[in-house]
Amino acid sequence: MSDCEVLIVGAGPTGLTLALELQIRGVRYRLVDKFVERSDKSRALVVQSRTLELLDKHDLARPLIEKGRQTYDVTIYTNRRERVSLTLRDLGFEGTPFPFALFVSQAETERVLEEALLRAGGRVEHPVEVVALAQDDEGVRATLCHPDGRTEEVRAAYAVGCDGAHSLVRKAAGLRFEGAAYPQDFILADVEIDWQQEPRLRFFLARSGILAFIPLTGSTYRILSTMRGDPGATGEPTLDEFQRLVDRWSSLPMRLHDPRWLAKFHLHHRGVDRYRAGRLFVAGDAAHIHSPAGGQGMNTGIQDAYNLGWKLAMVLRGEGGDRLLDSYHAERYPVGQQLLKGTDRLFSFASSRNPLVTTVRDAMARWVVPRVLADRGRRAKAFGFVSELGIAYPDSPIVCDAVGDPGHGLRAGSRVPDLAIGSGTLFDLLRGPAHHLLVFPGVVGDGGVPAGWPAYVTLHVVGAEVDPHGDMRRTFGLESGGLALVRPDGYLAYRTLSREGADLLALLRTTYWEPAVRSSAS
Numbered sequence: 001m002s003d004c005e006v007l008i009v010g011a012g013p014t015g016l017t018l019a020l021e022l023q024i025r026g027v028r029y030r031l032v033d034k035f036v037e038r039s040d041k042s043r044a045l046v047v048q049s050r051t052l053e054l055l056d057k058h059d060l061a062r063p064l065i066e067k068g069r070q071t072y073d074v075t076i077y078t079n080r081r082e083r084v085s086l087t088l089r090d091l092g093f094e095g096t097p098f099p100f101a102l103f104v105s106q107a108e109t110e111r112v113l114e115e116a117l118l119r120a121g122g123r124v125e126h127p128v129e130v131v132a133l134a135q136d137d138e139g140v141r142a143t144l145c146h147p148d149g150r151t152e153e154v155r156a157a158y159a160v161g162c163d164g165a166h167s168l169v170r171k172a173a174g175l176r177f178e179g180a181a182y183p184q185d186f187i188l189a190d191v192e193i194d195w196q197q198e199p200r201l202r203f204f205l206a207r208s209g210i211l212a213f214i215p216l217t218g219s220t221y222r223i224l225s226t227m228r229g230d231p232g233a234t235g236e237p238t239l240d241e242f243q244r245l246v247d248r249w250s251s252l253p254m255r256l257h258d259p260r261w262l263a264k265f266h267l268h269h270r271g272v273d274r275y276r277a278g279r280l281f282v283a284g285d286a287a288h289i290h291s292p293a294g295g296q297g298m299n300t301g302i303q304d305a306y307n308l309g310w311k312l313a314m315v316l317r318g319e320g321g322d323r324l325l326d327s328y329h330a331e332r333y334p335v336g337q338q339l340l341k342g343t344d345r346l347f348s349f350a351s352s353r354n355p356l357v358t359t360v361r362d363a364m365a366r367w368v369v370p371r372v373l374a375d376r377g378r379r380a381k382a383f384g385f386v387s388e389l390g391i392a393y394p395d396s397p398i399v400c401d402a403v404g405d406p407g408h409g410l411r412a413g414s415r416v417p418d419l420a421i422g423s424g425t426l427f428d429l430l431r432g433p434a435h436h437l438l439v440f441p442g443v444v445g446d447g448g449v450p451a452g453w454p455a456y457v458t459l460h461v462v463g464a465e466v467d468p469h470g471d472m473r474r475t476f477g478l479e480s481g482g483l484a485l486v487r488p489d490g491y492l493a494y495r496t497l498s499r500e501g502a503d504l505l506a507l508l509r510t511t512y513w514e515p516a517v518r519s520s521a522s
Helices: 014-024 050-056 061-067 105-120 167-172 240-247 297-316 322-351 355-373 376-386 472-477 502-511
Strands: 003-008 029-032 073-078 081-087 129-136 139-145 151-161 177-194 202-204 210-213 219-224 254-273 278-284 435-440 457-463 484-488 493-494
Touching: 003 014, 003 297, 003 322, 014 029, 014 105, 014 151, 014 297, 050 297, 061 355, 081 139, 081 355, 081 376, 129 167, 151 167, 167 278, 177 240, 202 435, 210 240, 219 240, 219 297, 240 254, 254 322, 297 322, 297 484, 493 502
Parallel strands: 003 029, 003 151, 073 202, 151 278, 435 457
Antiparallel strands: 073 081, 129 139, 139 151, 177 219, 177 254, 202 210, 210 219, 435 484, 484 493
């Protein structure tokens, strides 16, 4: 019997992200995937701003951006007529180096993640399938099947299901996966298009459904639709059928050719009731599946993995306990539920064939959307949701705000924004897998820092050379001095006006240093 600390089942974007987080923290894990090779199909297409910020902590954002396309312009048509054309180059959202959605193939995202994992000394085992999984008080026991038919028994402290909508880990954990299927079929084509149009998002809304064009690289587009080009068609779509579909519902002359992928989907919206059951966790599509509206699914999975990775590592190093692991569900479950509801409403509204709904939708596209997005503040609010930059954990059991005025400065549980500082940017300062304690002078006297901090905390004294204009003090609401603790995932864990760090140390002992329920994997 072999052993590891964490068994990760599934090597898509979620599993690769989790493995990378564990690898750089020295955790012994195994990442297994049942497929012989990685798919070259561009299933998920959008990498959102918040995901790019997290990937940038591993210097992966720029390589991915080079492979994709930043798209700022949108045109909406109803009944073949252009109704609104928008340029969203000023989204009104500040504090991020990535104020855009990146359109790039999921295959490229996975390639960039796997190459980073290999450079860090990790690996993916495939095709290796988990055929049985059970947990007890001491750990997790799994049976792996190798391509030559050999089986292997593995013992792990924890197992994480990143194994998609039909997750074996979720079933072994006894989690409910509640939701429903959409009534419409969904078809797609990744094709080359010959036309005289600049790259932009284009949405054709009709009473029969929706037709969308998403620019990829060069002249390659993804075409998505809830309609068929051939009445009564039920099988996989063909290029000729897509040509008839776009000729009928688009007002733009075009020729489709050289298809890379043609497929039909039946979509679901489902979510688990818990993200953790004892020593078993689920993340990504194993925990939630969405409609493609807003491009949220893969991004949510990557952020699930980032949230869980540093917490598992702390527990396995004896720096945290069960309460820290429970915070994974407490933080990510509400995010998953909100996204399920939001994407379901958006998709249902956009794809409805109800005459009343389509009439309202057409009127909104023509009159309401332009007026709403003309306001910079409303653009910022909308972008904050879609980009996932607005995700926060103010009610998390492992964050605490000791500043008297909760409306003053950044609230604990919020994402820390990027700022220009004396040495570069705040994100540069907060790089690495550690927690970062920002000590604002005037708190601890004579520019000193509190003593007795654990190794996972990196201290920074924020003096005039770092924050020459006081932007950091104002952002954190600590103009008169204070302490701010930033987590590895870039969220504010704690802030205080206290003149010494005893309160913060006490908080960490309560939330992180609680004795862990663990045993050796044997």
